[in-house]
Amino acid sequence: MRDQIDKYIGKLLADRSAIPGAIAIAAQDDVLIAQGSPELAKLAGDTLSRLNSLALVAARPSLPFAEFLIARAGKGETFILPQDTETRTFLHDIPFLRREDLAGDPAPELARLLGSRKGVIVEGVGIIAVGAITVEQAFINYSSVFHSTFVKYLQDLLTDGFKLPGEREAFESFRKQWLKPLSAEGLEFVDAISLDKEEILLEIERVGRYTVERGLVDSFFGNISACAGDLIYISQTAASLDELKGCIDPVPTDNSSTTGITASSELLAHRKIFEETGARVILHGHPKFAVIMSMLCDKKKECAIKDCWKECPHVRDLGGTPVVAGEIGAGGLAKRVPPVIGASGSAIVYGHGVFTLGRDGFGEAFRTMVEVENFCREEYFRLLKA
Amino acid sequence: MYGWTGKLLHVDLTSGTCERREIPTEILHAYLGGRGLGVRLMRDYFRLDPFDPQMPLIFAVGPLCGTNSPTAARLACVSRSPLTGTIYDCSAGGRFAWRLKGAGLDVVFVTGKSATPVVLAIDGDRAEILAAGELWGKGVKETVAALKGRGSVTAIGPAGENGVLFANIMMGEGNSIGRGGLGAVMGGKLLKAVTVQGEGVTGVADRERFDAARADVMRLFRASPVIFGELGIAEYGTPALVDLMAQRRMAPTENFKSTFFAQSANYSGPAIRKECGAKKEGCYGCPIQCKKASAKGEPLPEYETVNHFGALNGISDLHAIVRANTLCNELGLDTISAAATLSAFGEARGRFPDPVEVDRLLTDMAFRRGDGELLCQGSRRVAEALGKPGLSMSVKSLELPAYDPRGAYGMALAYVTSNRGGCHLRAYPISHEILRKPVPTDRFSFSGKARIIKIAEDVNAAVDSLVACKFAFFGATLEEYGELLSAVTGVEYGPESLKAIGERIYLTERFYNCANGFSMKDDLLPERFYSEPGSAGEGIEIPPLDRARFQEELQKYYRIRGLSPDGTFDDASLLEKLP
Numbered sequence: 001m002r003d004q005i006d007k008y009i010g011k012l013l014a015d016r017s018a019i020p021g022a023i024a025i026a027a028q029d030d031v032l033i034a035q036g037s038p039e040l041a042k043l044a045g046d047t048l049s050r051l052n053s054l055a056l057v058a059a060r061p062s063l064p065f066a067e068f069l070i071a072r073a074g075k076g077e078t079f080i081l082p083q084d085t086e087t088r089t090f091l092h093d094i095p096f097l098r099r100e101d102l103a104g105d106p107a108p109e110l111a112r113l114l115g116s117r118k119g120v121i122v123e124g125v126g127i128i129a130v131g132a133i134t135v136e137q138a139f140i141n142y143s144s145v146f147h148s149t150f151v152k153y154l155q156d157l158l159t160d161g162f163k164l165p166g167e168r169e170a171f172e173s174f175r176k177q178w179l180k181p182l183s184a185e186g187l188e189f190v191d192a193i194s195l196d197k198e199e200i201l202l203e204i205e206r207v208g209r210y211t212v213e214r215g216l217v218d219s220f221f222g223n224i225s226a227c228a229g230d231l232i233y234i235s236q237t238a239a240s241l242d243e244l245k246g247c248i249d250p251v252p253t254d255n256s257s258t259t260g261i262t263a264s265s266e267l268l269a270h271r272k273i274f275e276e277t278g279a280r281v282i283l284h285g286h287p288k289f290a291v292i293m294s295m296l297c298d299k300k301k302e303c304a305i306k307d308c309w310k311e312c313p314h315v316r317d318l319g320g321t322p323v324v325a326g327e328i329g330a331g332g333l334a335k336r337v338p339p340v341i342g343a344s345g346s347a348i349v350y351g352h353g354v355f356t357l358g359r360d361g362f363g364e365a366f367r368t369m370v371e372v373e374n375f376c377r378e379e380y381f382r383l384l385k386a
Numbered sequence: 387m388y389g390w391t392g393k394l395l396h397v398d399l400t401s402g403t404c405e406r407r408e409i410p411t412e413i414l415h416a417y418l419g420g421r422g423l424g425v426r427l428m429r430d431y432f433r434l435d436p437f438d439p440q441m442p443l444i445f446a447v448g449p450l451c452g453t454n455s456p457t458a459a460r461l462a463c464v465s466r467s468p469l470t471g472t473i474y475d476c477s478a479g480g481r482f483a484w485r486l487k488g489a490g491l492d493v494v495f496v497t498g499k500s501a502t503p504v505v506l507a508i509d510g511d512r513a514e515i516l517a518a519g520e521l522w523g524k525g526v527k528e529t530v531a532a533l534k535g536r537g538s539v540t541a542i543g544p545a546g547e548n549g550v551l552f553a554n555i556m557m558g559e560g561n562s563i564g565r566g567g568l569g570a571v572m573g574g575k576l577l578k579a580v581t582v583q584g585e586g587v588t589g590v591a592d593r594e595r596f597d598a599a600r601a602d603v604m605r606l607f608r609a610s611p612v613i614f615g616e617l618g619i620a621e622y623g624t625p626a627l628v629d630l631m632a633q634r635r636m637a638p639t640e641n642f643k644s645t646f647f648a649q650s651a652n653y654s655g656p657a658i659r660k661e662c663g664a665k666k667e668g669c670y671g672c673p674i675q676c677k678k679a680s681a682k683g684e685p686l687p688e689y690e691t692v693n694h695f696g697a698l699n700g701i702s703d704l705h706a707i708v709r710a711n712t713l714c715n716e717l718g719l720d721t722i723s724a725a726a727t728l729s730a731f732g733e734a735r736g737r738f739p740d741p742v743e744v745d746r747l748l749t750d751m752a753f754r755r756g757d758g759e760l761l762c763q764g765s766r767r768v769a770e771a772l773g774k775p776g777l778s779m780s781v782k783s784l785e786l787p788a789y790d791p792r793g794a795y796g797m798a799l800a801y802v803t804s805n806r807g808g809c810h811l812r813a814y815p816i817s818h819e820i821l822r823k824p825v826p827t828d829r830f831s832f833s834g835k836a837r838i839i840k841i842a843e844d845v846n847a848a849v850d851s852l853v854a855c856k857f858a859f860f861g862a863t864l865e866e867y868g869e870l871l872s873a874v875t876g877v878e879y880g881p882e883s884l885k886a887i888g889e890r891i892y893l894t895e896r897f898y899n900c901a902n903g904f905s906m907k908d909d910l911l912p913e914r915f916y917s918e919p920g921s922a923g924e925g926i927e928i929p930p931l932d933r934a935r936f937q938e939e940l941q942k943y944y945r946i947r948g949l950s951p952d953g954t955f956d957d958a959s960l961l962e963k964l965p
Binding site: 001004027028029030051052053054088089090092111114115116117118131132133134136137140236237238239247251255256257258259260261262263264265267268271327328329330331 | 605616626630655656824882
């Protein structure tokens with residue numbers, strides 16, 4: 001258990017989602033272990049001991065966006081409701097506690113909230129996320145809340161602007177210091193991927209690591225595939241993109257075997273994209289600015305459709321990349337992405353993420369995803385300034 | 387009251403009376419329904435012999451039944467198993483549960499023993515005990531057909547009538563109340579069938595909240611490759627697991643002597659679709675429709691059944707396997723226990739049965755004739771009688787299903803901690819160890835598994851009490867089902883409160899078992915798993931289990947559960963402290 005705690009503290013540091021020195025993870029097998037920042041470790045342990053779950057992450061996020069969302073929320077509000085797909089599907093909403101709710105021992109109240117939700121934001125403390133059966137699950141839930149609050153805060157800024165003292169300055173600091181230039185420079189790719197199984201597996205594993213190392217995706221979100229003759233090699237469901245060794249399923253294109261039942265939920269979309277485009281590889285991630293920008297629509301006020309994320313029939317455009325609606329898995333995305341992705345080699349799904357293609361290898365897919373995210377990033381800051 | 391009806395039909399077959407009684411609201415809130423409610427209602431009876439006339443046979447639905455909550459048109463049947471001697475419950479789908487709720491009932495509590503074979507007929511507010519007449523001795527299909535005018539039917543076949551220790555109660559639509567021999571308990575009461583007709587509507591406290599929660603569940607189903615993925619169970623049924631288990635080298639083969647069967651592709655999901663024209667069927671109102679039927683409407687076998695009549699007995703002929711499944715359904719035999727018992731018998735005598743012999747032996751089991759007189763007692767008793775007790779691949783006398791414990795260490799632990807014996811569904815670690823839901827765990831590690839199994843047992847006890855289908859939890863979680871339950875009943879529930887209920891149910895069951903003499907000595911895997919490796923291949927080694935590490939994790943599990951090192955309770959007054 002301790003090795004798992006060390007591993008995920010390391011991941012929180014590596015992906016820069018939490019502040020060094022303000023991270024703790026608790027886990028319980030037959031005994032309770034809590035490691036990390038002493039104050040947070042105590043809180044994590046006290047909270048987890050009240051839950052019928054295995055692990056809990058308590059950490060102060062590296063960005064103040066979750067705090068700002070609480071401060072910007074109206075009096076009487078007790079949760080935030082991000083509109084991105086990850087939240088809508090897996091978190092539903094994110095409860096929060098204000099400073100004034102924290103009189104005395106906060107653990108019982110935290111345990112109560114975590115009794116119904118995967119993550120909670122606590123003003124002045126950070127994000128507390130629970131993992132029902134693994135430490136990794138607590139990390140994933142922390143990461144999901146971080147992702148959701150990032151997306152919602154930046155979305156809200158576009159509509160409501162800065163409201164709080166110090167908010168603008170903090171945002172500028174985020175823009176200049178936290179955000180890193182996104183590029184594919186210095187990365188090595190196989191130019192034209194062969195049909196060799198070992199080469200394909202190694203290349204998928206390597207590209208998976210690149211996406212995480214370059215900050216293109218959070219470690220958990222996304223999937224990767226390569227088509228090789230009668231097989232599609234695709235990352236498994238719930239596989240971290242930076243740890244794909246042993247987590248890639250070979251799936252026959254004719255469905256003659258069901259071994260790929262553990263493949264990514266987007267297998268159907270990948271298969272249809274291969275059929276439609278003849279591409280060799282597909283990369284799918286949830287880069288944050290693309291997610292944010294995909295939810296902007298200037299026709300929302302006059303449009304009768306309210307469930308835009310699944311019902312919108314239109315193909316919009318973001319810098320030459322088509323944007324379509326559609327739920328994940330068997331929910332519609334697999335119908336709407338394949339027809340539109342071929343021309344540009346990329347497509348964005350409303351509130352969800354980006355698919356990119358490589359005709360020969362992952363270099364093209366990776367660079368295209370970088371370009372899409374960079375465009376969305378620039379476009380976001382242009383809009384905010386406007 | 388929303389969700390529940392608050393009514394129990396008390397049926398005394400000895401006196402021939404049926405009486406509607408109230409169920410205390412606090413009991414419903416504390417045990418929900420299904421398994422939990424049935425287990426609670428066993429509190430005054432759990433020490434009785436399974437065949438004692440006073441032993442109850444309890445059919446209980448849940449608070450979500452009767453609403454369009456996904457996968458919730460199910461019931462649990464609870465009693466004490468004649469095969470294992472443990473408390474026993476089994477969840478089953480079909481239309482029966484829906485109609486039972488429609489008749490205004492949460493529970494049918496059958497006690498006593500009739501002097502002659504009877505049928506219990508429920509029609510709305512009315513309930514009567516009818517002479518079974520010529521139905522006694524008939525197969526399941528004929529019995530169901532004869533009673534179909536009375537609504538939904540659940541019935542026993544010859545196996546239940548003749549006291550086969552793994553006799554099922556068969557639901558009219560092809561589902562079954564399986565494994566632990568509750569069909570024999572029903573047969574012991576001379577109760578051939580129960581029919582039910584009901585049109586009542588289950589009230590929902592907050593319709594808007596309910597619709598939102600239902601949408602959340604459905605979104606998660608669509609996001610789950612195991613459920614609605616193109617290779618998932620909605621498409622291929624549970625035989626979708628055949629190829630996966632072969633690839634993972636954990637498909638029990640020839641009585642668990644090996645873990646890979648080279649011909650398993652003959653009965654894989656795609657093969658069944660191609661050869662049998664499999665079409666979708668399923669439980670009433672279930673969006674998944676994982677059951678598969680042939681073009682003629684014949685129920686097709688599940689994963690466990692194809693593996694056990696296939697690899698476990700060295701049979702590769704799909705049509706022979708389908709025939710064995712159909713025969714078991716008609717005779718009212720549990721397919722897993724029947725096939726595993728044949729396999730143990732086969733290894734003991736040095737020859738596994740061929741397809742023709744399988745058909746004959748299954749029939750002999752149900753009618754208790756020839757070899758069937760021994761085989762009808764299950765693999766443990768068969769192996770002991772043949773002087774080879776180590777050949778029964780069972781835990782607490784319940785035959786192991788089709789996941790070799792050497793290939794998934796959480797599964798190994800869960801087999802022994804299960805309160806109903808060697809069952810995969812109590813903690814269902816295959817979900818995370820193999821299917822990666824909700825998150826993957828390392829199948830070849832014991833690390834953390836004691837806690838994981840404990841939590842999962844609690845979760846699934848709650849799921850079995852809702853009563854929802856476990857397959858729903860390849861996508862959704864108690865978070866969404868807690869929301870559904872709160873919306874339906876108007877009582878607030880969430881994942882933690884539901885797990886607390888599950889824990890209460892689990893501990894009650896374990897307490898009953900311990901009171902009946904069960905302890906660590908029964909939390910035992912067959913010796914083979916510690917001494918023989920499985921089949922290596924594709925870079926995967928399947929070594930024997932590390933006994934010391936296994937025992938260490940079992941002790942951890944006891945500590946987490948608050949049990950003594952012997953796996954029993956220090957506190958003899960546990961039940962008095964529970965609602």
